[in-house]
Amino acid sequence: MVFENKNSHWIDAYTRKFEESFKSINLLDKKKEYWRFASPLIWHDKLPIKKFQETRSSQSLKFDVTKYSFLRFNDGILDIETLKNFINENKNIEICSFKDIFLKKDHWSSLKFSKAQLKAEKSYERPLALFNGFNARDGVFIKFKKGVKKNLHIIYEGKNEKNTCIRNLFDLEENSEIKVFEHFYGNSKYNIVSELFAADNSKLEHYKIINQDISNSVIYHFFGNCKKNSKIKTVNFSFSDTPVRNEINLYLEGTNCDTTVASMGFGKKESSICDNTVFISHQEESCKSRQIIKNALKNGAKAIFQGKIFVDSKAQKTDGYQMSNGLILSDDCEFLVKPELEIYADDVVCSHGSISGTLNEDHLFYLRSRGIPLIEAQKKLIQAFYSEILDEVSEDNIVYYIQNQISEMITL
Amino acid sequence: MFEIKDLHVNISEVEKKIINGINLKINPGEVHAIMGPNGSGKSTLSYTLSGKEGYEIEKGDIELDGESILDDEPDERAAKGIFLAFQYPIEIPGVGNLSFIRTALNSQRKFNGKDELNPAEFLKILREKADFLNVDMEMLKRPLNVGFSGGEKKRNEILQMALLEPRFCILDETDSGLDVDAMKQVSKGVNFLRSENRSFLIITHYQRLLNYIKPDFVHIMAKGKIIKTGGPELALEVEDQGYTHLLN
Numbered sequence: 295m296v297f298e299n300k301n302s303h304w305i306d307a308y309t310r311k312f313e314e315s316f317k318s319i320n321l322l323d324k325k326k327e328y329w330r331f332a333s334p335l336i337w338h339d340k341l342p343i344k345k346f347q348e349t350r351s352s353q354s355l356k357f358d359v360t361k362y363s364f365l366r367f368n369d370g371i372l373d374i375e376t377l378k379n380f381i382n383e384n385k386n387i388e389i390c391s392f393k394d395i396f397l398k399k400d401h402w403s404s405l406k407f408s409k410a411q412l413k414a415e416k417s418y419e420r421p422l423a424l425f426n427g428f429n430a431r432d433g434v435f436i437k438f439k440k441g442v443k444k445n446l447h448i449i450y451e452g453k454n455e456k457n458t459c460i461r462n463l464f465d466l467e468e469n470s471e472i473k474v475f476e477h478f479y480g481n482s483k484y485n486i487v488s489e490l491f492a493a494d495n496s497k498l499e500h501y502k503i504i505n506q507d508i509s510n511s512v513i514y515h516f517f518g519n520c521k522k523n524s525k526i527k528t529v530n531f532s533f534s535d536t537p538v539r540n541e542i543n544l545y546l547e548g549t550n551c552d553t554t555v556a557s558m559g560f561g562k563k564e565s566s567i568c569d570n571t572v573f574i575s576h577q578e579e580s581c582k583s584r585q586i587i588k589n590a591l592k593n594g595a596k597a598i599f600q601g602k603i604f605v606d607s608k609a610q611k612t613d614g615y616q617m618s619n620g621l622i623l624s625d626d627c628e629f630l631v632k633p634e635l636e637i638y639a640d641d642v643v644c645s646h647g648s649i650s651g652t653l654n655e656d657h658l659f660y661l662r663s664r665g666i667p668l669i670e671a672q673k674k675l676i677q678a679f680y681s682e683i684l685d686e687v688s689e690d691n692i693v694y695y696i697q698n699q700i701s702e703m704i705t706l
Numbered sequence: 707m708f709e710i711k712d713l714h715v716n717i718s719e720v721e722k723k724i725i726n727g728i729n730l731k732i733n734p735g736e737v738h739a740i741m742g743p744n745g746s747g748k749s750t751l752s753y754t755l756s757g758k759e760g761y762e763i764e765k766g767d768i769e770l771d772g773e774s775i776l777d778d779e780p781d782e783r784a785a786k787g788i789f790l791a792f793q794y795p796i797e798i799p800g801v802g803n804l805s806f807i808r809t810a811l812n813s814q815r816k817f818n819g820k821d822e823l824n825p826a827e828f829l830k831i832l833r834e835k836a837d838f839l840n841v842d843m844e845m846l847k848r849p850l851n852v853g854f855s856g857g858e859k860k861r862n863e864i865l866q867m868a869l870l871e872p873r874f875c876i877l878d879e880t881d882s883g884l885d886v887d888a889m890k891q892v893s894k895g896v897n898f899l900r901s902e903n904r905s906f907l908i909i910t911h912y913q914r915l916l917n918y919i920k921p922d923f924v925h926i927m928a929k930g931k932i933i934k935t936g937g938p939e940l941a942l943e944v945e946d947q948g949y950t951h952l953l954n
Contacts, residue, residue, distance in 0.1 A: 678800025
């Protein structure tokens with residue numbers, strides 16, 4: 295364990311368990327089903343820190359959060375000033391840093407901590423989430439109380455080239471409506487686990503933006519347990535040319551849940567890997583899930599999508615949809631896709647599809663026939679390729695920011 | 707002035723020669739119609755003039771105001787004043803109609819050394835033209851041509867033409883798929899744009915469009931060549947007798 299806390303704490307049992315489980319896994323085993331396309335060693339910090347690209351420090355790359363409620367992590371440690379400000383501004387939200395949990399004997403999170411992760415472990419081994427479990431240095435545990443509506447930005451700023459394990463927990467009580475925007479910048483090698491507990495009728499929009507200036511790998515685990523009528527959306531934007539893996543595991547444990555997992559990636563170099571491994575488990579009736587993945591690739595970049603929809607025998611009237619699209623802009627790229635449906639109910643609608651191709655020549659010609667130069671026409675079509683993902687974003691300023699990032703990336 | 711000089715064109719993909727020596731001169735302000743049986747090369751001609759890839763010019767030239775445009779890219783030809791109204795305007799999901807038209811207009815303005823229009827200026831001009839052509843502004847907020855009826859797509863083409871103000875307009879079977887009312891609407895737009903500085907090349911199968919857009923010259927095309935040229939009465943002759951007697 296990282297912390298030198300000599301007193302026994304309820305987290306200790308979990309961290310021991312995580313460590314034991316991690317040590318029992320052979321990371322070199324190439325037969326692991328969900329690590330076939332990219333080895334866990336790419337994200338594991340036992341290796342020397344590998345800087346994949348130089349950081350391009352630019353204000354234009356950063357989203358201005360000063361007008362909003364925000365929390366900041368510097369090299370993996372929560373900034374105390376931002377925490378204090380957040381506590382003062384938000385009386386109906388309970389928040390505690392992961393470090394401070396160890397100072398509290400009783401905390402509401404003891405009833406929830408690692409429950410979502412342990413459930414997710416049943417679907418397949420997640421060695422790097424286990425590693426996070428006994429190496430996390432900090433994080434935030436936030437309880438959004440009944441009926442609360444809140445937008446929150448979390449900035450992860452990595453000035454130094456460090457391994458950064460962060461552990462978060464988001465507890466949404468009934469009828470709360472929350473939007474969380476996570477922004478990643480800088481030199482850290484990130485390993486993050488966020489657990490979500492969504493109570494009846496709660497809503498979460500979760501956006502994760504891996505900025506262009508990230509110079510190291512990022513692995514983000516998002517484990518969610520969703521109760522009745524909850525509406526959960528998690529959208530990922532990957533602009534860095536480093537390995538990024540999103541592991542998303544959602545259990546739909548109440549009826550009428552509605553979940554969307556969307557991701558867009560733009561890989562421009564051989565060092566770029568955009569890996570989305572998504573597992574959605576329908577446990578109750580009448581739930582709906584959507585997975586939409588879009589990746590544009592050039593110059594040897596690689597994208598991976600492993601998406602599974604599991605439907606329990608109780609989960610009648612399930613509506614599950616999965617679509618992945620690859621826009622291949624040069625011959626040396628790879629878009630590796632493994633869709634899965636495992637269905638045990640008999641009254642369901644589930645579909646999956648995958649399409650890869652280049653920019654449509656007829657579309658390009660139509661735009662150019664109106665005087666739009668080739669580069670501008672290509673930009674428009676690439677923007678159009680991502681429009682289905684951008685349609686998921688409910689905040690105009692974020693849409694505008696993402697569109698600018700895409701525009702800048704196309705010209706690089 | 708637009709001139710086609712002894713043009714011979716192959717379609718690269720199938721290595722087949724489609725245009726077998728066309729000569730055509732279109733002066734400013736003139737409206738020329740091209741009619742002909744299926745497979746005569748009419749659409750090949752329109753794509754070649756607009757610079758679409760895959761149409762290999764084996765011989766000949768295409769000149770705008772005395773200068774060859776053979777080396778010009780499609781966007782350069784457009785900026786110089788050539789406009790192609792497509793027979794089947796393509797749907798492009800995710801590209802907003804409004805944003806597309808504004809980008810096109812400003813790209814052409816930039817090419818020609820003019821200042822770009824700001825959003826307010828653009829909207830003012832757009833509203834005027836859209837109202838005249840009975841194009842619903844709500845339609846313009848949708849993705850380009852997506853979900854548009856045939857008539858809406860053709861009206862969108864004419865709206866683009868009205869905004870971009872080209873000097874030479876090629877209308878490739880603009881009337882195909884249109885009912886009479888839609889055709890009248892489209893024709894109204896085209897006639898509004900007729901001027902002494904603007905010329906048209908109208909490609910059509912049917913004489914009925916030419917009841918609404920009266921041509922100065924009618925050319926009959928067959929097997930990649932113009933086999934007969936006349937006035938508007940030639941279109942009536944074809945309507946009455948077909949192409950067979952001309953082909954023989």
